[in-house]
Amino acid sequence: MEFISRQRMFFVGSAPLSGEGHVNLSPKGYDAFRILSSGEVAYLDLTGSGNETSAHLQENGRITVMFCAFEGPPNILRLYGRGEVVLPGTEAWSELAPLFEELPGTRQIIRIRVDQVQTSCGFGVPLYRYERDRETLVKWWEAKGPVALQAYWREKNRTTLDGLPTPLGKKLQEEDALKVP
Numbered sequence: 001m002e003f004i005s006r007q008r009m010f011f012v013g014s015a016p017l018s019g020e021g022h023v024n025l026s027p028k029g030y031d032a033f034r035i036l037s038s039g040e041v042a043y044l045d046l047t048g049s050g051n052e053t054s055a056h057l058q059e060n061g062r063i064t065v066m067f068c069a070f071e072g073p074p075n076i077l078r079l080y081g082r083g084e085v086v087l088p089g090t091e092a093w094s095e096l097a098p099l100f101e102e103l104p105g106t107r108q109i110i111r112i113r114v115d116q117v118q119t120s121c122g123f124g125v126p127l128y129r130y131e132r133d134r135e136t137l138v139k140w141w142e143a144k145g146p147v148a149l150q151a152y153w154r155e156k157n158r159t160t161l162d163g164l165p166t167p168l169g170k171k172l173q174e175e176d177a178l179k180v181p
Contacts, residue, residue, distance in 0.1 A: 001035050003077055004067055008130050012043075012110075013064040014056035014083075021162040024052035030133055034099050041065070041079060041112050042086075042096055046137060047105040047149060051157040054108060055164035057083045063112055071129065074122035081114040085167040105141035105149060107157070108168060 010033055015023040032044040043065075045053070057063060063083040069075040086092040086109040096109045141149060150172075158169030 001038075003069070003075060004033070004035060006072075007033075007067045007069070008133075009068075009070070010043075011066045011068075012053055013066065014053045014062060016056055016160070016162055016164060017060050018162065021164075022052070022160070024050075024056065024160075026053065030103065031101060032103075034096075036099075036111075039114050041114060042099070043110050044100040044103065044106060045108045045110050046103060047107045047141065047152065047157065049156055050161065051107070051166045051168060052160045053083075053110065054085045054168060055160045055166045057085055057110070058167050059164060063110070065112065068125045069122055070125065070127060074125060076120045076122040076125065078118045078120075079112065079114045080116040080118070081112045083110050083112040085109075086111055087167060087171055103141075104138050107153070 008029065010028050012026045012028060013024065015021060026048075028043060030044070030046070032046070034042050036042055053063065061082040061084070063081060065079040065081075067075075067077045086096055088097075088106075088108070092111070093109065096111065100106075100109070144152070153168060154172055157166060158172060159165055
């Protein structure tokens, strides 16, 4: 837990059940990762150009989170588990959202039940020095605003590269159906 709390970056891996589907690997930054208990973690998922992880979790639940020591002694730590997507407006959202700083472009929270933890040496991971978080993503969403965010979700985050529906996409579809006279 101490090692995780010192890391400023982590990677998330997921994949669809189909052997033809794309494996997804996403780097994550900001102060967006929380340890909920010894067997449960969560991260704040910000809007990006894709929404692969959420659809993979909806389909099969499998997820891996990896932390690498880029400073200090070498280490790689992987959390293997089953994840779920927590969307705004749900009871789970009300429980988890206060644990995170509210950031523009927040899309969902990914909650993971960890079933295995593995470490490896990390001897081949280079040393890097942390400067600061990039401000680009937050500034971009601040400039766009909530209406543009919703439009972006409708255009880019409803399905995966492989055409799998995302939980956010299903929610948007339900909202759109309510608007039709």
